[in-house]
Structures are given as C-alpha cells and as structure tokens.
Amino acid sequence: MIQAEDLKQLDRQIIVILDFGSQYSELIARRIRETQVYSEVISYRTTAEQLRQLNPKGIILSGGPSSVYDQGAPQCDPEIWQLGIPVLGVCYGMQLMVQQLGGEVERADRGEYGKAALVIDDPTDLLTNVDDGTTMWMSHGDSVTKLPDGFELLAHTDNTSCAAIAHHERKLYGVQFHPEVVHSLGGMPLIRNFVYHICQAEPTWTTAAFVEQSIREIRAKVGDKRVLLALSGGVDSSTLAFLMHRAIGDQLTCMFIDQGFMRKYEPERLVKLFEEQFHINVAYVNARERFLAAVDGITDPEEKRKRIGHEFIRVFEEESRRLGPFDYLAQGTLYPDVIESADTNVDPKTGERVAVKIKSHHNVGGLPKDLCFKLVEPLRKLFKDEVRKLGRSVGLPEEIVQRHPFPGPGLAIRILGEITEERLEILRDADLIVRQEINRRGIYHDFWQAFAVLLPVRSVGVMGDQRTYAYPIVLRLVSSEDGMTADWSRVPYDLLETISNRIVNEVPGVNRVVYDITSKPPGTIEWE
Known part of the structure; x- marks a missing residue:
C-alpha cells in the first residue's frame, strides 16, 4: 500500500x-x-x-x-x-x-x-x-x-x-x-x-498526462544509464517497452528469455515483430533447458513461481554482463500484482492490516534478495485497463493491446504438478485450439482470459474401441474488468463441444475435457 x-x-x-x-x-x-x-x-x-x-x-x-x-x-x-x-x-x-x-x-x-x-x-x-x-x-x-x-x-x-x-x-x-x-x-x-x-476535482488523470509525467520521471531516474527490459510480449511489458523507448531511445535493450513455457509459435513471432516492425532492439535468449532443470520434480506452485522468478533474474544478470553493462531493470509490474503478492486482511482485534500472500508474481514476490539491478516500474500504480489505454496512447498495435493476460511463469503454472516436456507439448497444442476457436468465432475480446490447464492425473477413456488412460484438459474462460475479480463465462455449448472434440482428436495424450465454472473469489483465475 x-x-x-x-x-x-x-x-x-x-x-x-x-x-x-x-x-x-x-x-x-x-x-x-x-x-x-x-x-x-x-x-x-x-x-x-x-x-x-x-x-x-x-x-x-x-x-x-x-x-x-x-x-x-x-x-x-x-x-x-x-x-x-x-x-x-x-x-x-x-x-x-x-x-x-x-x-x-x-x-x-x-x-x-x-x-x-x-x-x-x-x-x-x-x-x-x-x-x-x-x-x-x-x-x-x-x-x-x-x-x-x-x-x-x-x-x-x-x-x-x-x-x-x-x-x-x-x-x-x-x-x-x-x-x-x-x-x-x-x-x-x-x-x-x-x-x-x-470535491470540485478536475479530470487531470489522463493518459496523456501520465505519459508526460512518466517520461520525465524515467529520464530523471535513469539519466544516461542503460536499461534492460524484461519483455514477455504481453500488453504490460510491451506497453512498457514502447514507453521506455520513447523516453530513452537506444539506451533501452529488451531481452526476451525463452524459458520454454510460452505458448505455441509465440517466441519466434514476438522477436520478429519487435525488431522488424517496431525497430526496438531485442536480445533473444534460449534458456529452455535451464528453466526445465530448475523446476524438475517441483510440484508446489509457490515453489515453482519462486524458482522460475529466481532463474529469470539470474539469466538477466548473466546476459546483462555479456551485453551490458546495464544499471536498471524495467518491469511491467501492475497495481494488482503488488496487491496480490502481499494481499491483506484485518486482524479482528486490532484492525491492523496483515500480509496474506495469495501467490507470488514472478516480477514481484519471486525476486531474489541479492538482486543486482535497480528497478524501474513506471506502471506500478496502474490497473490493467489503464495499461491498455496507455498502450494505445504510445502506439502499441491493437493485437497486443487486447491480448489476454498471460502469467510470467507461463504454462508452468497451467500444468499442475510436475512439469515435463511431454506435458508442455500437450498443453501448447490444447491451448492453441482454444485460441483458434474463439478467434474463429470473433469472440476473443469477449473474454478477460481463455486458456487450457493440464491436470496431473489420468482417467480411463475409449477411443477407436481401444482403452485409453490419458490426461484431462480443463478449459478456463473468464470475464473481468481488471483481473481482481472474475466470473466464469457462459459460453455456447456448441463452442465447448467443438473445442473438446478438437482437443481429444488432435492432441495425443488427452481423452477428457472439462470446464471450470468457479468465479474469483473464491478461486483465482489461474490454477496455480
């Protein structure tokens, strides 16, 4: 607070x-x-x-x-x-x-x-x-x-x-x-x-005013130093990249770390888009094996987030020494990230707020204590809808502005239990089908998020007169204004049927699809 x-x-x-x-x-x-x-x-x-x-x-x-x-x-x-x-x-x-x-x-x-x-x-x-x-x-x-x-x-x-x-x-x-x-x-x-x-207040909290103020603050803080930006391709980090580039130009280097937990085809498309279309320097780092090793055998979701966050910063430190030196790390941390990483309730006797952690965001709660970068977080006071307005203001393409939120740890927290390459491939293929079908119907923007989750259990099924013993996929489609609360989306049954049929028929290792009808609260949007 x-x-x-x-x-x-x-x-x-x-x-x-x-x-x-x-x-x-x-x-x-x-x-x-x-x-x-x-x-x-x-x-x-x-x-x-x-x-x-x-x-x-x-x-x-x-x-x-x-x-x-x-x-x-x-x-x-x-x-x-x-x-x-x-x-x-x-x-x-x-x-x-x-x-x-x-x-x-x-x-x-x-x-x-x-x-x-x-x-x-x-x-x-x-x-x-x-x-x-x-x-x-x-x-x-x-x-x-x-x-x-x-x-x-x-x-x-x-x-x-x-x-x-x-x-x-x-x-x-x-x-x-x-x-x-x-x-x-x-x-x-x-x-x-x-x-x-x-109150006789005047409407001075505008996107244009925020951009102007942020640029002044960024320049004052950074000076002539170089800044490394953690680029994920989502609206938060992409908006931050555009804002930082406007403020300090070539002092900015965006680094995209491919940790192996991205959705299908996204790493390649992201690097090409930023370098060839936006002319923003992006250093691509393939660290898939390293991140998989870091979470090998780990099933606890909080431990996953911490290990991924720890490895994330370590890679940045190592690559910055190779490309640098860099003095600052820019992150797209938002107000809800800060709230959820140290959420609060009140002691009924004293009324004092006490920390109750819901989950660590990898760019907040997962940072190691010996972090060698100074942080630049211009979006820290903004809600998601304000970031989208800011993105449009600084010229971010609509396809990124309206992109669904995607967690920093990526698919690693959409696979419950242990993460393996096989499970990642299954989830990538299932997730792609979800996005293809809602895009095909022109309803992508009707949802706050729409994705698939893989459960670490197997159930019996029958395919082609053969007994199967395979994974279930959970569909999670929610509506929300800011991600702080959310409701499950009442989607047409035929859409669920199409997605289910495609996943079961096209994704090896899956024989069952279920739909999550839990709101936030009591659940969270992500499963981990």
Whole structure:
C-alpha cells in the first residue's frame, strides 16, 4: 500500500481512500480513476496533519469487516472532520463517521446483503441524477440508529432507514451501500457527484498526462544509464517497452528469455515483430533447458513461481554482463500484482492490516534478495485497463493491446504438478485450439482470459474401441474488468463441444475435457 508521504509529489488533484480492510478498497480507487481523477489507497492510520499536508480534494473512508462498537475496532484520526475537506464514508466508513461525531450505530435486527432498491429522500447534492429506486449493493449487519447533529437523511431502503446521509455545510457524507461495485447501478453517478460537484476535482488523470509525467520521471531516474527490459510480449511489458523507448531511445535493450513455457509459435513471432516492425532492439535468449532443470520434480506452485522468478533474474544478470553493462531493470509490474503478492486482511482485534500472500508474481514476490539491478516500474500504480489505454496512447498495435493476460511463469503454472516436456507439448497444442476457436468465432475480446490447464492425473477413456488412460484438459474462460475479480463465462455449448472434440482428436495424450465454472473469489483465475 502506498504511504502518505509518497503522495506529496503527485498531482494535487487527488482523492485518497483511507483503508479499513475492505475487499473493495482498491476498487474504489479504480472507480475514482474512471472519472479521470487520481486516487490511491492509504492507511486508515494516516493523521489529519498528514492529510492536511497532502491537501487532497476529497477523502473516502472504506468499508471494513469490523463493527465500530467493537473493542479495538480501527479508528481514523477524529481531527479529519475538522479539515474542511469533503469526506465520503462507505459502509463501515459511514458508521465510523456517525459514531465519532456523536451519533449511534447498533447491531441491526436483520442484516442486509445483496441488491436493494434505494429510495431517495433528498435528490440533490450527492444523489443528483441518481434514479429513485435504483439498485445499490448492500453488505452490512450494523445500522445507524441516530444521526449526529447537523446531519440529514438522503435515502433509505426497505430494510435500512439510514442508507445515505449528509452534513451539507461541512461536506460530510455517508452511504451504507457500496457504490463502487458493478451491482450498484447508481454507483457511478453518485461517485461522479462526489468527485466533481462536492470535491470540485478536475479530470487531470489522463493518459496523456501520465505519459508526460512518466517520461520525465524515467529520464530523471535513469539519466544516461542503460536499461534492460524484461519483455514477455504481453500488453504490460510491451506497453512498457514502447514507453521506455520513447523516453530513452537506444539506451533501452529488451531481452526476451525463452524459458520454454510460452505458448505455441509465440517466441519466434514476438522477436520478429519487435525488431522488424517496431525497430526496438531485442536480445533473444534460449534458456529452455535451464528453466526445465530448475523446476524438475517441483510440484508446489509457490515453489515453482519462486524458482522460475529466481532463474529469470539470474539469466538477466548473466546476459546483462555479456551485453551490458546495464544499471536498471524495467518491469511491467501492475497495481494488482503488488496487491496480490502481499494481499491483506484485518486482524479482528486490532484492525491492523496483515500480509496474506495469495501467490507470488514472478516480477514481484519471486525476486531474489541479492538482486543486482535497480528497478524501474513506471506502471506500478496502474490497473490493467489503464495499461491498455496507455498502450494505445504510445502506439502499441491493437493485437497486443487486447491480448489476454498471460502469467510470467507461463504454462508452468497451467500444468499442475510436475512439469515435463511431454506435458508442455500437450498443453501448447490444447491451448492453441482454444485460441483458434474463439478467434474463429470473433469472440476473443469477449473474454478477460481463455486458456487450457493440464491436470496431473489420468482417467480411463475409449477411443477407436481401444482403452485409453490419458490426461484431462480443463478449459478456463473468464470475464473481468481488471483481473481482481472474475466470473466464469457462459459460453455456447456448441463452442465447448467443438473445442473438446478438437482437443481429444488432435492432441495425443488427452481423452477428457472439462470446464471450470468457479468465479474469483473464491478461486483465482489461474490454477496455480
């Protein structure tokens, strides 16, 4: 999570989110950014004095799993209410505002979870242009039972008498629902009202402004030094390559390490595309045998990622000495990568956020402690959709901009259990069929990701009157906005049938195809 002091150098057109442990805190930031106003998540422990120095246009208090009346429940600095800066409390944030300003919050007779129709009592200010009866997403077991002095009721639901409140003069607002989630149909109009009308923020968070600022920062940091870029061919590293090349030109060398875990035909196509069409220098390194040896016999997914990440950096170090010297390593690390590599929850007793690792991204959690490069990560604060916009802005071809995310460890984490050359070949062929069929139907861009997974088990089948004992392939097709949450795609049965028939008939070693219908959460998009 970014620290308050790190925001001092950012554009003053900023709205900060004090995080009380909500699973939606980062989503609030993303929604604010959709209004072209910069937003970041910072600790709820940030003091009023620190906020005064930051001078944000607005403050949002996130939701959280605690109850405000619990002993040790997380509290914000009560001096925040005296800053004169507009504040919006969301769910727990609203209840905390009420409690600290003299109102009352109690356990509700009946909790409210899911969709609820919002009945608007005051259609002005925060709820301007929000339709009466619009759907909002509720998730709370506590309710406000008494408003603080000076507050007025803005809206209610059948089950919640105080669904939205305001102290208009002090510009303090609270909503019991979650306007940031897609299920809240009136959420974005409300957010825009807070950002533009109440906070008077200007839409300065634009792609053009980010490019200009990033180029200045890259040049200031790198100077006349040479930079090595970890190119994978995905939208993140490709966008980074275009941005870095624009900033420092021939000081940049892109290195593509073929670790043997890429999809079929991709290594050859990637190198040709960047060198011949984009005129960006790419050093190709064939390290397939080395990476296979590094993960030989390894079945634990976290260990796979760490070994691949470790080997990845070691190869870069060795090749940089051969081609270099290089002082910097540029990586396409994104905000969700950072979040997932050290994800967080809240201690129910103290409210303190503690690290809970979901998985190590090979360009975050897998870095060795003795890394000899200095890192350059201009995309570290961006969500995936923002990277796509940036890619278009710097001239990246649409075929790369819209390319599905592909994990750094590649097919190694789409093969559960031990990785062998035979399993890699099976998965490459199956994965190619998945991509061919959705491209053939013109629906590639309907999915966030669409790929195949190979399971390390065998099952009995019958092919040509012969008994078979072969691997199953899992199809994983999901929809998502930013990769932080995802839902399995409801694809036509005939598409699944075509893919299944082709895989079973064309890929030796496979006799069964299944479809993964798990959303994220509770699952992750990748299987490992």
